[in-house]
Amino acid sequence: MLAYITWDASPEIFTIGPITLRWYGMMFAAGFLLGFIMVRRMFLRDGAPEAWLDYCFYFLIAGTVLGARLGHILFYQWDYYSQHPGDILKVWEGGLASHGGVIGVVTALWLFSRFVSKKSFFWISDKVAAPIALVGAMIRFGNLMNSEIVGTASDAPWAFLFVKAVPRELAEVARHPVQIYESISYLFTFALLLGLYWKTDARKYPGFLTGLWFALIFGFRFVWEYFKSDQGGFGQALTTGQWLSVPCVLFGIALVLWSRSRPPKETTVVAA
Structure with missing residues (x-):
C-alpha cells in the first residue's frame, strides 16, 4: 500500500456573513505588510x-496585481480570455502569473524611481528583493491551501493527495507538493538576500541583490517546473514557466557580474 498525505484543507479561514477570509488573500496581504516593515x-x-x-508600497501593490493578472491572461490562457474579455477583471476567480507579476513590479519600481525618489532603479530594487522573495513564499503557501498548482504524480511518502484539486482528475493520485518545494526555496532566497543586505557590503554594489534575486528565484522556478502538472501556455520542449524563466536567470547572472565589476557606492540619501 502506497503511503501519502491526504490534503483536504479548506481555502477559507472563516466566513462572517458575506465576508470570507481566504488563506491566499491573507498570505498575500501579510507578505506585503511584512515587506513594508522591512523596507521601512x-x-x-x-x-x-x-x-x-x-508611494513605493502603492506602486508595488498595483504593479504586482496588474502585472500578474495580465501575465496569466497573455502567457497561459489567451485563447480563453480573447473569447471572454468580460472575465478579465474577475481576479477573485484566480489566475495570477508570477512572471507577469515581475514585469509589473519592475515597471512599478521604475516609475517610483523616475517620479518619486529620482534615484537609481537599483537603489530601490535592491531593497525590495528580499521582501518580494518572502511574498512569493507566502503566496505559494496560499496556493497549497487552495490545492492549486499541484505537482506531477508521485509515490514518495511525502506526496499529497489533493482531494480538492481541479480538474478532478488531478485528485485521483498522490502528487508532489510542489507548492511547498517552491515556498521553501523562496524562503531560502529571502533569508540569503536579507542577510547579505544587512551583514555584508552587498548593498553597496547597485544591482547585485537584484541580480541574485532574478538568478535564484527563476533558477528554482525552472527546476520546480519539472515537478508541476501541466499549467497550460505555449510550452513544448520546455514548459511556459521554464521558457519565461531562462532569460530571467541569464539576466540575473549578467547583472551580478556587472555589479561586482563596478566600484561600491553608498546608499545613503543626501538631502538637497
Missing part, C-alpha cells in the same frame, strides 16, 4: 523620507 527599516537606515515608502 532600510529607508530609515539610508535617511530616505518615509513618504517615499508609502
